[in-house]
Amino acid sequence: MFASAVNLIALVYVCSLHPAFGQDCPNRQEIQGMLKQVQKLLSAHEASCLQSLRNLRKKINLLQSGTGKQTAKSTNSTCPKLDAPINGRKLGKSHGVGHEVHFLCDPGYEIVGSESRVCQESLTWTGQQPTCRDFNECASSPCLNGGTCVDEVNQFSCVCAKGWAGETCQSPVPTFFITTTNTSAGSTLAASTLPAATTGAYVRPSRCTIVQGTTHCTCEPGYTISGRDSYSCTDIDECELFHNGPAGKLCLHKCVNTPGGYRCSCPAGYNVTRDGRSCKDIDECATRQNNCTNDQMCVNTYGGFQCVRVDCPKIPHATYVKTSPMRCERTPCPLDNKACSQTPTSFSYHYLAVVSNLSAPRVMFRVSALRQLGDTLRFTLLGGRQARRHFTVQRSDRQTGQLMLVSPVQGPTTLEAEVEMSELERRVQLGRYITKITMFVSQYEF
Structure with a gap:
């Protein structure tokens, strides 16, 4: 199209410079028609060029937009930031794909939800956001024999009812009767405590009654009548007596005999569990008992x-x-x-x-x-x-x-x-x- 317009202009230019061409050159009216035709051709060419430019600009804009999105995606290829739970901590700062974040709760709290979460390719985290819930140490009613449980940080204590003692109110409190009642040999029933031998932590006086002239003596729980002196009670060594009983050992680690009873002990780094027999590990990291x-x-x-x-x-x-x-x-x-x-x-x-x-x-x-x-x-x-x-x-x-x-x-x-x-x-x-x-x-x- 552009070549045709150039040829027409060249013909008009030659005829205007060399009139001798005569009848081979068009007249004035024909020349005006040719110029109008050239104008139309040039306008059509200009419109085509403008449309091509518009299409080119659209393609450039699309390329720039795609490049921007790709750059934004590459720079934002991390999972959303995770916050530490209330009364807890978060371990790990990287939020990139494949990285892990861990959560811990403060002493006295237990974690509910996911302890660890991993950033996935979909830029979402695995698991659920954890929370730290106050751990109620008294939920299982550890105090026995009417004792009242007091919830404390990472532990509990028992306020025992009258007549009971121990970590979980499991041991009866000894009651001593040191009285003397004069009674005749023919009495049917009278309470009396006869003169006892020297007493100590592991020796207690017996409680005796005289029935029709016959003396009957009994001991507190955890004691037995001494073979040498029927009026004295000596402590029973439960640890030795029940070392391998039908229900297993009294203590899973170590048994310690006490006056009138026993207690279980654990090695360093462990506490006695609520049943009084087993041992549970102390979490020095959660309770900050570490260096x-x-x-x-x-x-x-x-x-x-x-x-x-x-x-x-x-x-x-x-x-x-x-x-x-x-x-x-x-x-x-x-x-x-x-x-x-x-x-x-x-x-x-x-x-x-x-x-x-x-x-x-x-x-x-x-x-x-x-x-x-x-x-x-x-x-x-x-x-x-x-x-x-x-x-x-x-x-x-x-x-x-x-x-x-x-x-x-x-x-x-x-x-x-x-x-x-x-x-x-x-x-x-x-x-x-x-x-x-x-x-x-x-x-x-x-």
Whole structure:
């Protein structure tokens, strides 16, 4: 179209300069018609160019808009911020995909909801937002024999009714009758306490009655008539007498004989449970009864605690940074650095507290892939002879491997195991992920 307009203009220009062309040149009226035709052609061409420009601007705007959204998505690829529950704490600051956040409650409170939450690819958190609920120590009515329970921070106390004592009002209070009544031998019934031998914590006077001249003596609960002196009561050693009774030992750890009774004691780091027989672990981390520094994390164990500090490994050709309290990830590798790409992609650290002599086989930990890029996942147990003596790795499903305890462990001791999850595509390694599990095995089993 543009070439036709140029030809018409050239013809008009030549005829105006060389009138000698004569009848080969158009007349004035024909020239005006030609010019109008040229004007129409140029207008149509201009309109076509303007429309092309508009279409080009729309495509550029669409590209810019798409690029902006992609940039916004890449910069905002984190889950919403999570707040610590009231009367509790939050562990973990990273909100990126695959990262974990943990929650703890203050002493005297119990967690309701998810203790740990993971940021998913959908930029939502797993589980439910936890809350810390006041733990009512008196909910199970631990005080016996009419005692009144008083709820305290992480414990309870009992106000006992008259005649009862002990942590849960389980022991009767001895009542002594030190009276003398003169009575004839023919009396049918009279109360009397005969002269007793020297008394002490483990010796009490007996309570005697004379019936038709015959003396009958009885002792308080927890005492028995002495073989040498029928007027004295000696303490019964329940710990020795009922050491292996039909219902089992009186105490699951240690029995301590007391005047007229007994009590159960626990090793350091444990408290006696409400039934008075068993032992429960003291959570030194939750009650802040520990000496861990600010750069350490307190891990509660059975009978104690451990202060641990997670430092990222130093490996040649790679650099690792901490992305959460328990995770280190490798920084991006240069394209030409093959040695860097073959190092582990991430290291995760987990700590478990277990009792001595756990039965086996038993699943201790599971490792799973949040998302799978390749076509194969391979799980391998790393570590030395000790780890292979007690552990093995099995696959539970296509994306999950589990660390199995295969032989019981006698405490106290510490065991370490490493599980490697390798991601492959057509047998070519895409990434390696190391999970380090540390088990603190207690000395006692309850």
